Amino acid sequence: MSDLNQEVSSKVEFIRQILTETEFQGLRLRGTDWFAWATAGASNTVLLTAETGVAEVLITAQDTWVLTDEIEAQRLQDEELPANFKVYANPWADAAARESFVRDVTGAGKVLSDRPTIDVEKGLPASLQRRKRIMMSSELERxxxxxxxxxxAMTEVLKAAKPTWTEYQLAGAGAEALWARGLHPALTLVAGERRLPLYRHATPTGEQIGRQAMLIFCARGYGLYANLTRFVCFDALTDEYNKLHHQVREIEAQALNLCLPGTPLNSIYNALAKAYQQHGCDRAIQEHHQGGTTGYLAREIVANPTTTDTLAEGIAVAWNPSLPGAKVEDTFALLQDGKLENLTFDANFPNVEIQGRLRPVPLEI
Structure with a gap:
């Protein structure tokens, strides 16, 4: 059995245990995140901005199905799905036929779903939601x-960037570089020299980037998100910005040091709040979210004062502490013995060691 089939079989077995325990007759997964998880990295995405796709997963005690329409069925079978799944295709103009099929194979019984839409459907249990966030070895390899x-892609684009480019051009170059590598550019944010100190979530504009710029990616492949932020400066960085970047790296280190199995996310949030205070930036934690766990969503859980969910081996995190004009972000996986692996590290991008870890610094051109 291939690694993909083994991964799917393990997940299906877990789901069937839940069905037995809860006395539900089926489970439907409609979201792009859940579809990718259940199918070991397949995609039901056509419209990039949609939270649900053109197919869904249905698991019963007897069978594993992908439900779609006749437009998509052959492509999904040829190019996306592992062998574990049967495919049911309804006519594209007859959505009711799919619902009738589900009633038949579940005996019109109760169904769990990530997006319940009818009375017989109920939300997913916490145990399954946590299982999705803990990566198997095959998932970590992807x-x-x-x-x-x-x-x-990030390094390639920033090394090619020019101060005369507009923010649109930089974002477009980033998206092109991601597509060229088979990744969805789920998010490409850009702030040039003028807008950089003003906005944390800087959607690109037609303004020239000028002396410096920030580029942010949420890049999706196999349903998994790689989140990272980098800066380019077309001159030597000023002392003011050097200080800001140094501060966010030191603040981030407090979060990374606490990324150990069993640590609750609100403990890390509180440590970040304290770190900002120690740097004289008491309000900064209120000015932008600080990140949290990641995986099949850009953020599975955003850490805040009430998030008591705990970290575990196999969970991925992406923290993004920021100050006006400076930010740091990479995607890390929590491995055995509390080791953190930086999944978005590039030795070809300038970096500096902070508390034993290599962290990116602005690229000076």
Whole structure:
């Protein structure tokens, strides 16, 4: 049995245990995140901005199905799906036929779903949601590929960037570099010289980037998100910006040091809040979210004062502490013995050691 089939079989077995325990007759997964998880990295995405796709997974005690329509069925079978799944295709103009099929194979019984839409459907249990966030070894291997491709795209684009480019051009070059590597540019944010100190979530504009710029990726491959932020400066960085970048790296280190199995996310949030205070930036934690766990969503859980969910081996994290004009972000996987692996590290991008880890610094051109 291939690694993909083994991965799917393990997940299906876990789901069937839940069905037995809860006395539900089936489980439907409609979201792009859950579809990718259940199918070991297959995609049901056509419209990039949609949270659900053109197919869904249905698991019963007897069978594993992908439900789609006749437009998509052959392509999914040929190019996306592992062998574990049967395919049911309804006519594209007859969505009711799919619902009738589900009723038949579940005996009109109760169904769990990530997006319940009818009375017989109920939300997913916490145990399954946590299982999705903990990567198997085969998932981590795919994640490494996504992270490597995403950071190579980032480095390539920033080394080619010019101060006369508009923010649109830089974002477009980033998206092109991601597509060229088979990744979805789920998010490409850009702030040039003027807008950089003003906005944390800087959607690109037609303004020239000028002396410096920030580029942010949420790059999706196999359903997994590689999140990273980098800066380019077309001159030597000023003392003011050098200080800001140094501060966010030191603040981030407090979060990374606490990324150990069993650590609750709110403990890391509180450590970040304290770190900002120690650097004289008491309000900064209120000005932008600080990140959290990642994986099949850009953020599975965003850390805040009430998130008591705990870290575990196999969970991925992406923290993004920021100050006006400075930010740091990479995607890390929590491995055995509390080791953190930086999935988006690129030795070809300038970096500096912070508390034993190599962290990116602005590229000066």
């Amino acid at each position: 994640y490494r590929q996504v992270g490597r491709k995403a950071t190579e």
